[in-house]
Amino acid sequence: MSSISRDDVAHLARLSRLAVTDEELDQFAGQLDQVLAAVARVGEAAVVDVPPMSHAVPLTNVLRADVVTPSLPRDAVLAGAPAAEDDRFRVPRILQEEA
Amino acid sequence: MTTSRTDLTTVDVAELSRLLTTGEVSAAEVTRAHLDRISAADDRLGAYLHVEHDSALAAATAVDEARSGGADLGPLAGVPVALKDLVVTEGVPTTSGSKILEGWLPPYSATIATRLADAGTVMLGKTNMDEFAMGSSTENSAYQVSRNPWDLDRIPGGSSGGSSAAVAGHLAPWAIGTDTGGSIRQPAAVTGLVGHKPTYGSVSRYGLIAFSSSLDQAGPMARTVLDAALMHEVIGGYDPRDSTSIDAPLAGLADAARSGADGDLRGLRVGVVRELGGDGHTDGYDPGVLARTHEAVEVLAGLGADVVEVSCPSFDLALPAYYLIAPSEASSNLARYEGVRFGLRVGDDGSHDLDEVMALTREQGFGPEVKRRIILGTYALSSGYYEAYYGQAQKVRTLITREFTAGFADVDVLVSPTMPTVAFPLGARVDDPIAMYAADLCTLPASLAGLPAISVPSGLSEGLPVGLQIMAPALADDRCYRVAAALEAAQDAARGHRLLDELPALAGAA
Numbered sequence: 001m002s003s004i005s006r007d008d009v010a011h012l013a014r015l016s017r018l019a020v021t022d023e024e025l026d027q028f029a030g031q032l033d034q035v036l037a038a039v040a041r042v043g044e045a046a047v048v049d050v051p052p053m054s055h056a057v058p059l060t061n062v063l064r065a066d067v068v069t070p071s072l073p074r075d076a077v078l079a080g081a082p083a084a085e086d087d088r089f090r091v092p093r094i095l096q097e098e099a
Numbered sequence: 100m101t102t103s104r105t106d107l108t109t110v111d112v113a114e115l116s117r118l119l120t121t122g123e124v125s126a127a128e129v130t131r132a133h134l135d136r137i138s139a140a141d142d143r144l145g146a147y148l149h150v151e152h153d154s155a156l157a158a159a160t161a162v163d164e165a166r167s168g169g170a171d172l173g174p175l176a177g178v179p180v181a182l183k184d185l186v187v188t189e190g191v192p193t194t195s196g197s198k199i200l201e202g203w204l205p206p207y208s209a210t211i212a213t214r215l216a217d218a219g220t221v222m223l224g225k226t227n228m229d230e231f232a233m234g235s236s237t238e239n240s241a242y243q244v245s246r247n248p249w250d251l252d253r254i255p256g257g258s259s260g261g262s263s264a265a266v267a268g269h270l271a272p273w274a275i276g277t278d279t280g281g282s283i284r285q286p287a288a289v290t291g292l293v294g295h296k297p298t299y300g301s302v303s304r305y306g307l308i309a310f311s312s313s314l315d316q317a318g319p320m321a322r323t324v325l326d327a328a329l330m331h332e333v334i335g336g337y338d339p340r341d342s343t344s345i346d347a348p349l350a351g352l353a354d355a356a357r358s359g360a361d362g363d364l365r366g367l368r369v370g371v372v373r374e375l376g377g378d379g380h381t382d383g384y385d386p387g388v389l390a391r392t393h394e395a396v397e398v399l400a401g402l403g404a405d406v407v408e409v410s411c412p413s414f415d416l417a418l419p420a421y422y423l424i425a426p427s428e429a430s431s432n433l434a435r436y437e438g439v440r441f442g443l444r445v446g447d448d449g450s451h452d453l454d455e456v457m458a459l460t461r462e463q464g465f466g467p468e469v470k471r472r473i474i475l476g477t478y479a480l481s482s483g484y485y486e487a488y489y490g491q492a493q494k495v496r497t498l499i500t501r502e503f504t505a506g507f508a509d510v511d512v513l514v515s516p517t518m519p520t521v522a523f524p525l526g527a528r529v530d531d532p533i534a535m536y537a538a539d540l541c542t543l544p545a546s547l548a549g550l551p552a553i554s555v556p557s558g559l560s561e562g563l564p565v566g567l568q569i570m571a572p573a574l575a576d577d578r579c580y581r582v583a584a585a586l587e588a589a590q591d592a593a594r595g596h597r598l599l600d601e602l603p604a605l606a607g608a609a
Contacts, residue, residue, distance in 0.1 A: 004478065012474045012481075016430065017437070019458040020470065027467075031532055032475055038533055039419040042491045045498060052493030053500060055313045055343070056299040056549020056573070062342040076206035082444035089439050094453045 004032050107132035108269040112178055112326040115272060119177040122166070126177025130159035130221050133179045137223070137270050145245040146255075146265035148184050149192045150224035155179065158221045175333065176219025181271035183262050184225040185232060185308040186317070188212050191222075195308040196230040196240045196258075199464025200442045209306025210341070211275065211317055211334040218333045223271055226261030230466045231433065232282055232310045234258050235538035238529050239468045246525070247290055248602060249563055253522040256286025256538075262320050263290040267602065273321040273330055277307060279314045280421050281518075281542025284554035287320050288517035288566025291556050291598050293327045293583065294320045296542075298573050299549030300345040302331075303338035311428040312343075314421075314546050322599055324359070324555060324584040328352035331576070347574060355577035359584030365403030367582065368510040371396055374414040375515035375541045383537060384519040387560025392516045395557040395567045398589050399514075399582065409506045409513060413498040417543040420499070422536055423479050423492035424547070430476030433469070436461060471532065500548040507572045512582055515541050517554040517566035541568055551576040555583035556598045558590070564598065 006029040013020045013028075020028070074087060083090040107129050110118070118124045134152055141147055162177040182188065185195040189208040194200040208216075216222070229239035237245045237260025247255040248268040255264040259276030263286035266274050276283040278296035287294025295318045302317050309315060319330035332353055337346045371377060376384045376392060400406045438444040438460035439453075446459035465473070479488040506513055519540055528535040545552040550573055554566035567586065571578040591597050 008478070009474060012477045013470075014458075015481075016470075016473045016477050017434075017454065017457040017461050018465070018470055018473065019455075019462040021462075024467070024470070028471055028474060031471060032478075035422065035471070035475060035532055036478075038536075039422050039488070039492075041419040042416055042423060042495050043487065045413065045416055045491065045495050047491065047494035047498070050494045050497050052490055053497040054493060056500075056547075057343055057345060059343060064339060072206050077440075080203055080206060080441040082438060082442065083447065091439055092447050092449075092451060092453045092456045 004029065004036050108136045108272075110272070111323050112175070112272050112321065112329060113323070115178050116174045120174055126159035126162040126221065127156060129177060130155050130179050130223070133223055133271060140268060141270060143246065143251060144248060144264045144268045144270065145243045146226055146261045146268060146270050147181070147224045148194060148196075148227050148242055148261065151191060151222055155221050155223050162219055162221070172219050175329065178220050179223045179271060180215055180220045181223050181226050181262060181265045181274040182212060183228055183259050183275050183277055185228060185277060186212050186225075186275055187306040187308065188222070188225070191225065193225065193308070194242070195232070196228040196242065197464065197466070197469070198241045198443065199436050199460070203442050207306065210303035210338045212306065214334050215275075220333075226259070226265055226274060228261055229258035230469050231308070231429070232258040232277060232279055233429070233468050233472055235281070235285060235535055236523075236525075236528065237261060238525065239466060241466050244525060247522050249290065250522065253524050253563070254289065256289040256522065258282040259286045259320060263287060263292055263294075266290070266292055266320055266322060267599065273319060273326050275317055275334070276320045277315060277317045278542075278546065279311050279425060280546050281539040283318050283320060284542050284552060284566065284568060285518050285538060288554045289522035289564060291564035291602065292320055292322060293324050293553065293555050293587070294318065295327050295331060295553040295576070295579060296545065296551065297331060297335060297576055298345070298551045300343050301349065301574065301576065302335050303341045303344055305338055305340040309432040311425040312432060313428060314425060322597075324580055324587050325353060325356040327553070328356040328580045345574070350575070350577035352577055352580050355580040356584040359581035360588040362402050362585055362588055364399060364582070364585050367404040367512070369396065369399055369404045369406045369582075370409035370506055370510035370513045371406060372414065372513050372515045373408050373410045374412065376519065377408060383540070384516065385521060385560060388516050388518070388520060388565050391558040391560055391565040392567060395586055396514060398586055402585055402589060407510060409510060411499070411502040411506060411544070413495060413502050414544045416495045417499055417547055418536060418540055420492040420495040421539070421543045421547060423488050424496065426472040426476035427479045427489050428476070430473045430480065433473055436464065468532070496547045499544050503544070503548045503550060503572075511571070512578050513570045515568050517541055517568040521560050521563035521565060545570045549573060551579050553579035553583045555586055556590070557586070558598070559601070
């Protein structure tokens with residue numbers, strides 16, 4: 001099993017949309033390396049022909065009846081948003097200036 | 100004998116129900132007694148993140164008025180309750196212990212909150228918890244420390260540590276907890292309470308803030324087995340709003356608790372799990388915890404149960420499997436906190452684009468344990484590592500489930516300690532994630548297999564409570580209640596009082 005480097009943690013933090021600090025990178029890299037070493041023990045299990053289990057309840061295609069039911073009121077939902085405008089969620093720009 | 104207001108906070112729910120329905124006390128009196136107790140003691144215990152003073156009194160008064168008007172309200176109307184702060188409550192602050200949801204007022208209520216309100220219970224407030232339920236000591240709360248009423252310098256367990264502190268400290272007669280890897284059972288064990296994790300899918304997850312969706316379950320935390328069963332009957336059962344909800348009737352849980360208290364366990368087959376504190380597997384276990392567990396099993400045998408040892412070798416891998424599966428699911432679930440639809444937003448000053456605002460918001464809004472788990476889960480799910488980590492953990496989950504199935508072919512229930520140790524001191528494990536995770540060692544197997552499991556007090560070690568865990572097959576939650584009630588009744592009778600009667604009085608809470 002592999003270990004996890006400071007650069008790995010920085011990359012994973014970017015994928016996870018976490019603007020971590022340098023101090024956090026140092027701290028997390030050490031801690032995650034330890035955690036990873038501990039959880040890597042799952043590799044000891046003999047699992048040839050053992051199917052993976054994602055869920056305790058075997059379920060397939062849980063569908064509800066195709067009928068209209070009430071939704072939450074728009075204003076009640078927007079009231080919880082950090083920014084709303086014209087009855088919509090307001091988001092920061094999604095493209096760079098030079099794009 | 101008259102019941103003073105202070106006494107009302109020490110009365111269990113079954114008795115409160117009787118006092119309320121016979122009119123011996125009013126719902127307003129009961130609620131006010133608990134609000135007074137919260138005012139007097141919660142600065143020491145730190146159990147609540149939010150208290151609903153005015154609305155609780157108003158709801159209690161409404162119950163009294165309806166009852167005096169002759170309305171048939173049901174037996175629990177007027178009983179106060181506390182909810183863990185990841186239960187979404189319309190118009191009432193709900194943070195999941197995180198700064199990223201500070202100030203958020205949900206636009207709807209969880210199914211279990213609605214069911215408790217429909218039963219006429221009165222919500223006292225929302226209890227503290229590890230951020231997004233990630234922790235075993237409640238020290239990962241972004242807001243405050245919660246303390247164990249048995250020793251204020253020790254943890255109340257976690258992640259439902261606000262609920263355990265509230266119920267054991269008599270700041271609520273009972274409370275909702277949630278359990279992903281042990282977060283109902285372990286805090287119940289270390290505070291001398293009863294805590295039950297229901298069969299996965301038997302209590303609705305609609306409106307519970309998600310941590311690890313294939314594991315999360317809500318359940319009761321109470322002072323007696325019967326009280327826990329009564330709450331479970333209110334919140335349990337099919338909910339079309341939860342696509343993993345099981346459409347099957349609940350077995351009679353309160354009936355099981357009452358019949359268990361009769362103390363006849365003849366014909367019951369009890370399996371003691373070797374890998375959870377048995378021979379060759381005692382590293383990390385307190386001798387006192389093992390002694391109380393052994394004595395509790397002897398009590399069950401004395402009531403007529405046949406006791407055998409059961410070996411489940413894969414349980415040794417439950418902890419590593421859990422700490423891959425739960426962070427993986429969390430890394431996905433917590434992607435919804437993007438600073439757009441609800442909660443915190445940081446850096447929206449025109450100079451940052453959406454991606455940067457998301458990263459700044461999540462950096463400021465999440466605490467260190469949440470970040471660690473998101474990063475670990477992202478790693479475990481990334482291509483190149485998926486098979487070795489997440490995929491392998493899912494296969495271990497199958498092995499654990501198969502060993503439960505094989506075990507339950509020979510026995511009716513499996514038992515173990517709930518936690519390897521008693522409550523540890525605050526701060527003892529905060530800088531050591533691996534040591535913190537070990538607190539869940541005994542509770543993780545039943546979580547991964549989706550099985551019901553209860554923690555019931557088995558006595559004290561070093562003056563601190565110890566819990567016995569009783570696990571049962573899927574949808575056989577009634578067996579947990581029956582066996583737990585038998586142990587509780589036998590030990591209470593032998594002791595001459597309840598374990599919680601030995602709780603040191605809280606200074607300043609006359």
